[in-house]
Amino acid sequence: MSIRDESIGDRIGTFGREAIRNGWTRERFVLLGLLGLVLVSLGPPFQVYLFTEFLIIALFALAFNLLYGYTGLLSFGHAMFYAGGSYGLAIVLRDLQPHIADTIGSGIAPLVTFVIGGLIAVVGVLLLAIPIGWLSVRLEEIYFALITLAFGMLVYSFIIQNPQGLTNGTDGIIVTLGITEIGGTELRLGDRQTYYFLTLAVVLPSIYAIWRIVHSPFGTICKSIRESPDRAAALGVNVTHHRWMTFIVSAVFVAISGVLIAGLANVASPYHSHWTTSAIPVIATVIGGATYFSGPIVGAFVYLYVRWGISRYPVLEAYWEFFFGVMLIVVVLYFKGGAAGGLVLLQAWLLDVRTAYERGGTSEAWAFVRESAAEKQRNLSARLSNLGRSEPSEGAER
Amino acid sequence: MTTVLKTEELRKQFGDLVAVDDVSLEIGGEEITSIIGPNGAGKTTFYNLLTGVLEPSSGSIWLGKEGDLREITDDPPHEVARNGLSRSYQITNIFEGLTVRENVQVARITHEGRTFDFRSRAAKDEELNEDVDELLALTNLTELAETPCETLSHGEKRNVEIALALAIEPTVFLLDEPTAGMNPTETREIVSLIRELDEDIDATFVVTEHNMDVVTDISDRIVVLAEGAVLADGEPREVLSDERVTEAYLGSEA
Numbered sequence: 001m002s003i004r005d006e007s008i009g010d011r012i013g014t015f016g017r018e019a020i021r022n023g024w025t026r027e028r029f030v031l032l033g034l035l036g037l038v039l040v041s042l043g044p045p046f047q048v049y050l051f052t053e054f055l056i057i058a059l060f061a062l063a064f065n066l067l068y069g070y071t072g073l074l075s076f077g078h079a080m081f082y083a084g085g086s087y088g089l090a091i092v093l094r095d096l097q098p099h100i101a102d103t104i105g106s107g108i109a110p111l112v113t114f115v116i117g118g119l120i121a122v123v124g125v126l127l128l129a130i131p132i133g134w135l136s137v138r139l140e141e142i143y144f145a146l147i148t149l150a151f152g153m154l155v156y157s158f159i160i161q162n163p164q165g166l167t168n169g170t171d172g173i174i175v176t177l178g179i180t181e182i183g184g185t186e187l188r189l190g191d192r193q194t195y196y197f198l199t200l201a202v203v204l205p206s207i208y209a210i211w212r213i214v215h216s217p218f219g220t221i222c223k224s225i226r227e228s229p230d231r232a233a234a235l236g237v238n239v240t241h242h243r244w245m246t247f248i249v250s251a252v253f254v255a256i257s258g259v260l261i262a263g264l265a266n267v268a269s270p271y272h273s274h275w276t277t278s279a280i281p282v283i284a285t286v287i288g289g290a291t292y293f294s295g296p297i298v299g300a301f302v303y304l305y306v307r308w309g310i311s312r313y314p315v316l317e318a319y320w321e322f323f324f325g326v327m328l329i330v331v332v333l334y335f336k337g338g339a340a341g342g343l344v345l346l347q348a349w350l351l352d353v354r355t356a357y358e359r360g361g362t363s364e365a366w367a368f369v370r371e372s373a374a375e376k377q378r379n380l381s382a383r384l385s386n387l388g389r390s391e392p393s394e395g396a397e398r
Numbered sequence: 399m400t401t402v403l404k405t406e407e408l409r410k411q412f413g414d415l416v417a418v419d420d421v422s423l424e425i426g427g428e429e430i431t432s433i434i435g436p437n438g439a440g441k442t443t444f445y446n447l448l449t450g451v452l453e454p455s456s457g458s459i460w461l462g463k464e465g466d467l468r469e470i471t472d473d474p475p476h477e478v479a480r481n482g483l484s485r486s487y488q489i490t491n492i493f494e495g496l497t498v499r500e501n502v503q504v505a506r507i508t509h510e511g512r513t514f515d516f517r518s519r520a521a522k523d524e525e526l527n528e529d530v531d532e533l534l535a536l537t538n539l540t541e542l543a544e545t546p547c548e549t550l551s552h553g554e555k556r557n558v559e560i561a562l563a564l565a566i567e568p569t570v571f572l573l574d575e576p577t578a579g580m581n582p583t584e585t586r587e588i589v590s591l592i593r594e595l596d597e598d599i600d601a602t603f604v605v606t607e608h609n610m611d612v613v614t615d616i617s618d619r620i621v622v623l624a625e626g627a628v629l630a631d632g633e634p635r636e637v638l639s640d641e642r643v644t645e646a647y648l649g650s651e652a
């Protein structure tokens with residue numbers, strides 16, 4: 001073999017391995033990640049805004065995926081809980097702010113009201129999710145998707161109709177976070193940077209909580225229901241009850257993301273309850289990969305940043321839905337595991353390329369790249385020609 | 399004989415078709431009972447009635463230990479399972495997307511009532527995994543513990559099927575054609591596994607099976623179903639030499 005030239009790729013690879021060997025353990029990578037998150041706050045205000053929105057959508061999609069990727073239920077009405085969160089906060093801010101200020105003094109009232117509003121919103125959604133979930137989980141598959149869609153539309157029309165001035169109709173409710181004063185220092189919650197850190201402080205623990213749920217015995221039961229509900233039942237799992245519980249947990253975390261979006265957008269808008277909003281976590285999860293914990297996070301990132309990228313070109317912006325359509329088709333056809341799955345595959349593929357390179361230099365690596373590209377091509381055309389034909393499914397005998 | 403499972407005039411009709419025709423049976427706790435019969439005789443339907451998957455048209459089902467029988471006729475499947483009736487499936491039905499370990503964890507989690515133990519992490523829970531390891535050892539799956547089930551061979555999947563059913567420590571274990579689709583080696587292995595388990599474990603085994611060598615090998619008692627009704631019932635030698643039984647089989651093959 002020829003003398004290795006020190007290409008950049010080589011050096012990065014060596015650096016990574018060295019780093020791991022020198023004790024760059026998970027904790028240190030987490031620290032590095034946190035540092036990165038702090039650095040984001042120093043970016044231009046719009047970028048901070050966009051990243052905050054990404055965190056919120058990521059939580060929305062993760063909570064949705066608890067039901068979809070982990071339990072096998074596709075909800076098409078999760079916007080109702082998102083809107084529940086945002087309207088809950090907005091209504092408390094509008095109607096209770098003065099009372100709270102009277103009781104505890106106007107200095108810290110805005111912050112306290114935000115916290116109370118958030119809690120009330122989440123509890124409100126919990127109370128909403130209990131009966132809606134109870135009814136919905138009695139149906140499966142497409143019927144479950146349809147009944148959640150129907151409940152979502154019900155909530156949307158309720159909001160639009162503005163019962164007794166509660167929701168302010170199509171205009172929605174303006175959310176003003178105000179200025180909090182603690183010990184002489186002023187804190188503008190609505191400030192991009194401040195709100196970004198507030199969002200981080202809520203989203204990171206929420207993600208960790210969902211991660212723990214997924215890896216707890218509860219999460220194992222969720223996955224068993226996704227894989228085979230009747231088998232789970234034959235082992236003593238009360239499938240309907242477990243789906244119901246998962247539905248409620250999912251709704252609660254969606255409510256948290258809804259509270260955060262109201263504060264970020266400064267409005268609780270009927271749009272938050274529209275079915276197109278229900279589609280956001282679906283799209284993010286499918287793009288990112290429903291079978292990976294991080295899939296919805298990756299998907300939310302791709303969704304928001306691609307949309308932002310498109311929005312910078314007015315010619316394209318009119319067609320941004322078209323781009324997402326194309327993207328979804330490509331993912332569904334090509335990457336079963338979504339972008340997160342794609343990244344895992346890419347990593348494995350790069351390792352293979354590397355092995356080929358170490359075996360026989362550039363020519364060998366190039367041959368491997370061409371070979372695997374040709375194979376992908378064959379797979380894709382095979383899948384395309386299989387499209388209309390459904391695979392025989394091996395189901396349980398009933 | 400102490401009865402662990404009993405049916406009284408159990409019947410299931412699909413429209414005009416009588417799939418299970420007034421079957422009254424008492425299964426004793428000390429024996430391996432085989433339920434045999436030609437294709438479409440109603441064996442799987444009988445199991446589906448027992449486990450609450452199908453609702454009987456009429457009749458009743460009783461289950462219990464030491465002669466203390468409880469009626470389970472109207473119980474949903476998960477309660478039947480919790481009451482001690484477990485099954486394996488004719489068409490393999492396991493959690494394909496999960497590892498072998500996770501499969502057995504599912505059964506142990508529900509059996510131990512730990513579904514809502516959010517402090518636990520399933521993969522690292524020692525108490526849970528000790529029990530799982532024990533079961534995997536019992537069913538010769540130790541080496542495959544971390545393997546995703548979709549990559550297992552057919553024979554290995556059938557072992558997972560058995561591990562799952564045993565993990566809930568059943569009183570009665572219904573096996574639906576455990577050797578279905580197996581090659582001779584796999585068949586021999588699973589038969590010896592069933593015999594070992596019958597020795598080691600407190601559960602009563604009920605088996606449906608098409609392979610007559612297997613049936614004669616493991617059964618203490620044979621029940622023959624034909625067109626949903628009990629045609630013969632008794633010691634293997636008696637039943638297999640019964641003319642009506644040979645006729646039922648030959649008739650179905652003609």
Ligand SMILES: Nc1ncnc2c1ncn2[C@@H]1O[C@H](COP(=O)(O)OP(=O)(O)OP(=O)(O)O)[C@@H](O)[C@H]1O
Pocket residue numbers: 398412415417435436437438439440441442443444488
């Ligand atoms: N869900 C159902 N709806 C209508 N008919 C059914 C249903 N399930 C079973 N049957 C019919 O009931 C009869 C008994 O079927 P079953 O599957 O119980 O037979 P089996 O003895 O298990 O046969 P095999 O040996 O092939 O497994 C068959 O005629 C079958 O077509």
Ligand SMILES: [Mg+2]
Pocket residue numbers: 441442443488
């Ligand atoms: Mg059958």
